[in-house]
Amino acid sequence: MNRRILSREGWIRLAVIVASTAAFEALCRAGFIPRTAVLPPSEMATSLWHILRTGEYNKDILSTLQNVVASAALSVTFGFAFGVVLHALPRLRATVEPLLASYYAIPTFMFYPVFIVVFGVSSRAIIAIAVLLSIVAMIASTLTGLDRIPRVLRKTALIYRMSTPKRAVLIDFPAAAPHLFTGIKLAFAYAFIGVIASEFILSGQGIGYAIAYAYNNFDNRNMYGLMLLVILLATAANTALDTIDRRLQNRSRR
Amino acid sequence: MKRTGDSLLLILGILVLWQVLYWLAGDIALTSPTGTAEHLWKLLGTARFWGHAAETARAFAFAVAISLVGGVALGVLLGLNRTSGVVSEPILIALYSLPKVTLYPLVLLCFGLGMSAKVAFGAMHGLIPVTIFTMKAIMQIKPVFWRTAHVMRLTPRQMAFTIALPAVLPEVIVGARLGFSLTLLGVLIGEMFASQRGLGFMIMSAMGLGDMATIMAVAVFLSVFAIAANALLMWLDRAIPR
Numbered sequence: 001m002n003r004r005i006l007s008r009e010g011w012i013r014l015a016v017i018v019a020s021t022a023a024f025e026a027l028c029r030a031g032f033i034p035r036t037a038v039l040p041p042s043e044m045a046t047s048l049w050h051i052l053r054t055g056e057y058n059k060d061i062l063s064t065l066q067n068v069v070a071s072a073a074l075s076v077t078f079g080f081a082f083g084v085v086l087h088a089l090p091r092l093r094a095t096v097e098p099l100l101a102s103y104y105a106i107p108t109f110m111f112y113p114v115f116i117v118v119f120g121v122s123s124r125a126i127i128a129i130a131v132l133l134s135i136v137a138m139i140a141s142t143l144t145g146l147d148r149i150p151r152v153l154r155k156t157a158l159i160y161r162m163s164t165p166k167r168a169v170l171i172d173f174p175a176a177a178p179h180l181f182t183g184i185k186l187a188f189a190y191a192f193i194g195v196i197a198s199e200f201i202l203s204g205q206g207i208g209y210a211i212a213y214a215y216n217n218f219d220n221r222n223m224y225g226l227m228l229l230v231i232l233l234a235t236a237a238n239t240a241l242d243t244i245d246r247r248l249q250n251r252s253r254r
Numbered sequence: 255m256k257r258t259g260d261s262l263l264l265i266l267g268i269l270v271l272w273q274v275l276y277w278l279a280g281d282i283a284l285t286s287p288t289g290t291a292e293h294l295w296k297l298l299g300t301a302r303f304w305g306h307a308a309e310t311a312r313a314f315a316f317a318v319a320i321s322l323v324g325g326v327a328l329g330v331l332l333g334l335n336r337t338s339g340v341v342s343e344p345i346l347i348a349l350y351s352l353p354k355v356t357l358y359p360l361v362l363l364c365f366g367l368g369m370s371a372k373v374a375f376g377a378m379h380g381l382i383p384v385t386i387f388t389m390k391a392i393m394q395i396k397p398v399f400w401r402t403a404h405v406m407r408l409t410p411r412q413m414a415f416t417i418a419l420p421a422v423l424p425e426v427i428v429g430a431r432l433g434f435s436l437t438l439l440g441v442l443i444g445e446m447f448a449s450q451r452g453l454g455f456m457i458m459s460a461m462g463l464g465d466m467a468t469i470m471a472v473a474v475f476l477s478v479f480a481i482a483a484n485a486l487l488m489w490l491d492r493a494i495p496r
Contacts, residue, residue: 008337009337009340009341012337012341013341013342013344013345016341016342016345017345036363037360037363037364038360038363038364094260095260095263095264095267096264098260098261098264098485099264099268101484101488102480102481102484102485102488104432104435105431105434105435105438105480105481105483105484106435106476106477106480106481107435107438107439107442107473107476107477107480109439109442109443109446110442110457110469110472110473110476110477111473113457113460113461113466113469114283114284114466114469114470114473116461117283117464117466118279118283189351192351192353193351193353193354193355196353196355196356197353197355197443200355200356200358200447201443201446201447202461208353208355208356211356211359212359215359215362223359227356227357227359227360230352230353230356231352231356234348234351234352234353235348235352238347238348238351239344239348242344242347
């Protein structure tokens with residue numbers, strides 16, 4: 001059923017998106033939405049095209065992407081490691097579990113100033129807050145993945161008399177992989193949010209900073225161009241990761 | 255009893271970690287747990303703090319109300335029809351994972367500075383998770399329930415209260431929990447950028463002054479509030495009979 005380019009629902013979805021964009025454009029052009037507030041989508045697109053062609057913001061875009069990748073990589077690595085350790089120590093896990101469950105209730109960004117004082121206004125402060133935001137998703141996914149390894153697989157490993165490292169590589173890791181991927185997806189999404197938001201609050205470069213700067217200078221054209229860039233980047237990355245995630249989940253359900 | 259012991263142990267662990275960090279990082283970066291508690295206690299005695307807190311609470315109350323009522327209504331509307339559910343789910347998920355801070359200038363230009371922008375920003379964060387959870391819950395009600403309802407000739411009203419509501423309530427509470435914390439975050443971030451009042455503004459101005467003690471005290475106050483609210487909703491979730 002996935003073989004067709006788009007399902008019926010996919011076509012409707014596309015139609016809905018196109019129609020709402022067109023309606024938005026029409027409302028802007030007709031003057032119902034003042035130009036000082038929002039630009040029509042077509043002008044956002046031309047502005048984005050201009051930004052990409054002139055390379056005016058390349059440094060900011062690059063710095064944001066670097067920070068996102070660095071934070072996501074750190075979160076995935078350490079989140080996985082913490083997850084494995086917690087899984088191996090049930091007593092510690094029982095103690096930490098309530099924190100994991102209510103972690104995302106804490107407004108993490110309120111601690112950004114602390115990191116700014118420690119690291120200065122730099123990429124390191126941004127990466128620190130992004131890691132803080134995304135690592136727990138990875139820890140939780142690792143725990144779920146390890147919990148859901150079917151017991152029959154463990155028994156099979158026992159019958160084959162596998163050593164622990166061999167079992168980890170041949171049985172545990174592949175069995176937990178779909179959940180680990182969900183963790184990677186979430187870590188990436190949270191890292192993106194963390195980086196852009198910190199850049200927005202206080203920083204010297206990056207897309208978030210550029211948008212805030214354009215806003216403060218009433219530079220609507222560049223601001224909406226960059227905003228469109230963020231929306232497209234985030235949607236493309238999340239949709240791609242989500243598609244792979246769904247495939248993996250379906251495969252493990254067979 | 256063991257659970258309480260564990261929670262105490264966890265809090266103790268966090269305090270010890272904090273103290274160690276304080277010894278490592280020093281006075282400029284952090285305040286010690288006792289120092290923060292003292293400062294918070296002092297702040298709690300001032301009218302200025304409560305003025306800011308009341309402002310945040312008001313914006314938050316409006317935003318949460320919009321998120322919950324709007325999210326549940328939208329979720330029910332989209333979830334009742336299978337096609338509309340399948341069509342809208344990826345769109346909602348894409349909106350959910352968008353860094354919404356980016357859209358802040360747009361909100362400001364549309365709503366102006368002040369209360370309405372804060373509420374809009376908070377609702378923007380909280381509305382979508384509530385919608386997603388409600389919609390999925392409605393879509394996942396077993397068809398046999400509906401058929402049973404038809405056989406028993408329930409009126410739509412009876413169907414809503416005896417079948418749909420109990421079936422979706424656990425999921426809606428999970429969504430509400432997520433929506434609650436995200437709305438709080440949204441309101442606070444909103445206050446950080448464009449407001450002259452509220453706890454977010456207080457943190458932002460303390461940041462400008464390098465007043466670490468106030469930042470830590472307010473952040474801790476908010477974290478404790480958020481965790482307490484979260485724990486309450488989690489307890490509610492467990493208390494519902496299934």
